[in-house]
Amino acid sequence: MASSKTPSPSHAHAAQLVAARASKGITGARAICFFNNKGGVGKTTLVANLAAQLSLNLGLRILVVDADPQCNLTQYVLSDSEFDSTYGDLSASGTIYDVIHPLSIGKGYSKELPIRKIKKFGFDAIIGDPRLALKEDLLAQDWRDAKAGGTRGLRTTFLFSNLIERAAQDYDFIFFDMGPSLGAINRSILLSADHFVVPMSIDIFSLWAIKNIGQALNVWQGELANGIRLAEDPSELPKNRLKDKKLGFLGYVTQQHKEKSENKVTRVVEAYNTIKSKLPQAVASVLKGYFPSPSFNPHLGDIKHLASLAPKSQTLHTPMITVTLKGSYTLTRSQARQIYESIAERFFENLAALEYKQRSARN
Ligand SMILES: Nc1ncnc2c1ncn2[C@@H]1O[C@H](COP(=O)(O)OP(=O)(O)O)[C@@H](O)[C@H]1O
Ligand SMILES: [Mg+2]
DSSP states (O other): OOGSOEEEHHHHHHHHHHEEEEETTSOOEEEEEEEESSSSHHHHHHHHHHHIIIIITOOOOOOEEEEEHHHHHHHHHHHHHHHHHSSSSOOOSSSSSHHHHHHTTTOSOOOSSSOEEEETTEEEEEOOOGGGGGGHHHHHHHHHHHHTTTTTHHHHHHHHHHHHHGGGGGGGGEEEEESOOOOOOOHHHHHTTSSEEEEEEEEEEHHHHHHHHHHHHHHHHHHHHHHHHHHHGGGGOOOGGOOOOOOEEEEEEEEEHHHHHHHHHHHHHHHHHHHHHHHHHHHHHHHHGGOOOTOOOOOOEEEOOOOOOOHHHHTTTTTTOOOOOOOHHHHHHHHHHHHHHHHHHHHHHHHHHHHHHHHHHHO
């Protein structure tokens, strides 16, 4: 697909990024988590479709981890028969549960990562598992120990750092889709990732959610830094955590949630615009400390309501950019292609800005 088209700006950017890294001897994936403690804001759809854009169209190697016990991403990307055969009985194997379970019974990190290919989306995945919710308590308990520098607590908290470290050499990016909570699983992912993206809907609840995210991150990063300082056994820390790593904010994506019917269009647009105009200020007031420069533009793009293309792509288990149906889908598919192309382009711009800042801070 990629080879038949004129290279797009994001192609050029992706190639530059890979080349710039290689020239500095930097290898290994960047771990990006997509997080908002508010649900239904388009996280899963964004993760699956952006990952598909980067892998199918830009040739990047992507691993997607479904870390939401609701497993919506898994349901989206697996065929109905794959889904049924995996979750047909309660002892499903080859899921994220295999990563966390050995640790919870004191056997340390899992031996193999249960990675599988998702052909239609072009990426690899570690699929989700409803039983992940049962491990929330383990992570919560061990967090107390981690804050005090306890070996067991840090090992549990760094479960996802360990996963990233082991998969890093095989991928350009590792994406995490997450459930909508500020709970222990999500804390552990946020503290392990390199950067985060906040998908948000244009409503007042998102203004509130962004505040919660900012506050929680500040507290957790402070507590973890303390735990690392006090670590009983620093050799237990994953290698990618030895440096005092700070999570980078790659930006936010807005999502127009409701379809705008013609007769309601003026009122809806007015209401959206009022909230939309407040978002940049709300994001900056909470997350400015994460901006790599004062001119950083965290808005990665706006995803319009793509009508029935979204549910259609779910039932076909196919990314929106490759749904082949004609009729009204021709227009929405082409809109989806433009949207994801443009988000990918902004994603690389912001990634470059963040990593430039992080490198100069280190030197
Ligand atoms: N661009 C879009 N156009 C239309 N519907 C969408 C779009 N993005 C997401 N949706 C729908 O909105 C609902 C919530 O999206 P989802 O990605 O599951 O959000 P989250 O993961 O934040 O809960 C889903 O039913 C999805 O099909
Ligand atoms: Mg979701």
